[in-house]
Amino acid sequence: MSVQNPVNLRLPDGSVRTFDGPVTGTTLAADIGPGLLKAALAIKVNGEMWDLTREIEEDADVSIVTKRDTEDALDLLRHDCAHVMAEAVQELFPGTQVTIGPNIQDGFFYDFARDKPFTEDDLAVIEKRMHEIVARNEDITREVWDRDDAIAYFKKIGEHYKAEIISDLPEGEPITVYRQGEWLDLCRGPHLPSTGKLGDAFKLMKVAGAYWRGDSKNAMLTRIYGTCWTDKKELKAYLHRLEEAEKRDHRKLGREMDLFHLQEEAQGSVFWHPQGYTIWLQMEKYIRSRLQGAGYQEIKTPQLLDSKFWEQSGHWSKFRENMFVVPDEIPSTEEDAPIVSSDAKLMALKPMNCPAHVQVFKQGIKSYRDLPVRFAEFGCCHRNEAHGALHGLMRVRQMTQDDAHIFCREDQITSESVAFCDLLASVYRDLGFPEFKVLLATRPETRAGEDETWDKAEAALENALKETGLEYDFAPGEGAFYGPKLEFHLSDAIGRTWQCGTLQLDFVLPERLDASFVGEDGNKHRPVMLHRAILGTLERFIGIMIEHYAGRMPLWLAPTQAVVTPITSDADDYAKEVFASLEAAGLRAKLDLRNEKINYKVREHSHAKVPAILVVGGREAEQKTVSVRRLGSNDQTVSPLVDVVAALKAEAEMPSGKA
């Protein structure tokens, strides 16, 4: 044993405590005070989280982590919770192997390998045992093991996944094992000093299958999701947030508001009802007007194209498993005969619009003076998505993209990209999504084109981003095979993010499909192609809007903008007059003359999320006024009819990017 050197620990307030030799966080906390000792969860040593029981051997800046350090505390608690769950599972279900159990947003999961997957019923049993383990207050201790010993040990006890994880750890990485009562697990740590510190603010949420290492070729494991918070109140608040999010579910609101439906004979394709299609048409109209203002020309291209066409574009080899293939043959009507012959010529429903847009570009000779050419299409595309991927409006098989392709010269890439980013930001602002993030997705491992081209393309996109002043992050290796792209992720009202917009730089397709223009020098040149979308698809974007606004669409988008209803039938004639004024002003109004009490009608139209309910009775009829009740308000204002109509009309104006 060498002579011990004193250890100086500096606390956040700047004060320094000196110890004779190596000291643990627990000792330090106790030294400061019993209250802190009790509250201590871990210690930060030079900014790194350590176990309280780990000895600090050198001078350091330290701070004791307690539940007041919410972020750090939650990291610890959630990870410990995963361990306590794993201990409970292995106690209750011997023979179950543990694999990995990381923290995720709002909680954690742990993947187990077991012949029989867990069921929802098992969760209650496991949760009960977890509370028992917390009550046992088992000490949690950290041990550093030799790599080979660790592999041998985990193999011996039948934990083959753990053994595999250790084998894959880089050489030199210390192998740490945490012992928790009788149980132990390989883990990087850090952990709480004992299971008792976990408390009781946790809940197991659901079970699901998950592939080992996220690869669908590997074994399916059984995953248990849980959530964990610093106290019961936080847990309750979280569960409440989940309930609120459920209320916004566009599938539920879509039914309640009579916007659309889906049925099994047309999986993944939407039946839009009059109310829902009104939103669609408004969105289309809006985007169309913004595109016109930005120099785009709208086109329309075919749905069904010969397989040869897709072979040429490269989709046949790269994308065919997502395409709907259709035989180009008159189906047989003979009984018992096959409907189509096996050697029928094949066509396919388009999954993307880009190759068709190139065909339009290729008609006639293009001069450099013509560029940039910007072709837009509300392109209806079909993609044969996996059944398990389908989800309401968010993931469909028939989708309509607000697609456009810009054909330009290389020297125009930056200005076109900047213009697009500006347009996109302005559209998102108009639609109520001022917040969005940008990712620059760079070259993937398998890619087409020369590295020089990629250098140029990535630099061009990055320059454009710098010019817009937008903040951005990189998504290394996430680019398309033909070029880098920008991904635009917007944030909705409850903090979720959605990737909608995209801007992709493509040097490959113009080459493959032989698009060219005549340059200043009189020679043929390849145009660069920018694939871009702002909404992504109308289906999904409308789904996002429904959830973002919880069904309470802004007036210009609301399917029904106002309902006129009389107190009693005595006011029917005046109600009709009010209704006529609204219609004359171009507003989408409904007239409700039903023989129901006003309470009933107000309730019903409020549930239907009609933005304005116009109630009229004898008083209003006499004074030519209306009583307006706005959605979300519990009272109403009486104003002259002409004023109300004018105000609603102004508010219902479609945004134009100027706001």
Place this chain on the structure above:
RNA sequence: GCUGCUGUAGCUCAGGGGUAGAGCACUCCCUUGGUAAGGGAGAGGUCGGAAGUUCAAAUCUUCUCAGCAGCACCA
């Protein structure tokens, strides 16, 4: 596509080996009521589909389809 769960009236849901129930919605009648459900009457389903077990199945078994959650994939 994979794992698990679910599938009863338009919606939400109860029931459960002997031939199906509630609330809301719907239809009709009464009520003319000042801002989130006035009262009464009535009509509506063979229990996702197929096969099997049984004297008898919506209820049990198997298969299948779809929905939901997660995974994988992805706009």
